[in-house]
Amino acid sequence: MSALPEMSPLLETRALSRDFGGLRAVDRVDFSVDPGEIRAIIGPNGAGKTTFVSLVCGRLAPSSGTIIFDGADITALPAHRRVRLGIAYTFQITSVYAQLSVFDNVALAVQRTLADGRSKDPSRGRLRTGVTEALERVGLAGRASLPAGQLAYGHQRLLEVAMGLALKPRLMILDEPTQGLGDGEIENFVALAREIAANATVLLIEHNMDVVMQLADRITVLEAGRVLAEGTPDAIRANEAVQRAYLGGGA
Numbered sequence: 529m530s531a532l533p534e535m536s537p538l539l540e541t542r543a544l545s546r547d548f549g550g551l552r553a554v555d556r557v558d559f560s561v562d563p564g565e566i567r568a569i570i571g572p573n574g575a576g577k578t579t580f581v582s583l584v585c586g587r588l589a590p591s592s593g594t595i596i597f598d599g600a601d602i603t604a605l606p607a608h609r610r611v612r613l614g615i616a617y618t619f620q621i622t623s624v625y626a627q628l629s630v631f632d633n634v635a636l637a638v639q640r641t642l643a644d645g646r647s648k649d650p651s652r653g654r655l656r657t658g659v660t661e662a663l664e665r666v667g668l669a670g671r672a673s674l675p676a677g678q679l680a681y682g683h684q685r686l687l688e689v690a691m692g693l694a695l696k697p698r699l700m701i702l703d704e705p706t707q708g709l710g711d712g713e714i715e716n717f718v719a720l721a722r723e724i725a726a727n728a729t730v731l732l733i734e735h736n737m738d739v740v741m742q743l744a745d746r747i748t749v750l751e752a753g754r755v756l757a758e759g760t761p762d763a764i765r766a767n768e769a770v771q772r773a774y775l776g777g778g779a
């Protein structure tokens with residue numbers, strides 16, 4: 529009898545926890561994402577979403593538990609080593625250099641891939657192409673020469689997405705990417721996220737439920753640091769505990 533090989537998860541966490549003083553922000557979370565999936569992480573304010581993805585990308589160290597990426601234990605790896613393994617993240621504007629141009633911000637990210645040996649051709653042309661490609665994908669190519677600090681808030685979020693894309697990640701973590709975007713821009717973002725998912729696995733923290741329901745293959749609901757529920761958008765919509773805790777019963 530021949531069995532299909534089981535897909536191994538790209539990312540797994542086991543009993544992952546993080547305390548801030550007496551507060552347990554992430555509480556023994558077991559989590560698993562398959563390659564190519566778009567996984568949304570939702571939950572009320574303070575549920576631990578940002579803390580959880582910060583543990584995954586290495587911005588924060590866990591208090592206990594394990595993080596496995598592509599079969600390897602990365603729990604003790606510093607963030608820059610995780611970037612090299614293909615984990616990219618965008619966080620609420622923290623990584624944008626306001627004085628540098630939009631182009632140069634993305635160039636810094638592209639240079640990281642050129643410098644770490646993942647590219648065999650670290651030429652200027654290659655740099656320019658990488659930057660332009662990433663900016664075109666997020667719709668900011670026309671603003672390449674502006675200082676990043678002059679971009680509207682929502683566009684700075686898209687710039688962060690471009691910086692993440694320039695790293696050619698295997699796992700792209702997007703933390704509230706649509707915050708500050710107008711309706712048309714949100715539509716563009718949904719298309720962009722699908723495009724990103726063609727080559728990468730996506731972890732999406734998002735408060736806009738329309739965006740979540742449109743994009744997510746599966747949804748993980750966090751509440752008070754714990755996984756309250758997990759499932760397809762339809763299953764999550766129908767889940768009573770989720771409705772009580774988060775969707776206000778009316779979704």
Ligand SMILES: Nc1ncnc2c1ncn2[C@@H]1O[C@H](COP(=O)(O)OP(=O)(O)OP(=O)(O)O)[C@@H](O)[C@H]1O
Pocket residue numbers: 548551553571572573574575576577578579580
């Ligand atoms: N650096 C920190 N020091 C102390 N407490 C923190 C820190 N970061 C987060 N917390 C606390 O941990 C809990 C989880 O916060 P977190 O930001 O992860 O939630 P979240 O689900 O991302 O919320 P939001 O939707 O509002 O962004 C909150 O109670 C928060 O106040």
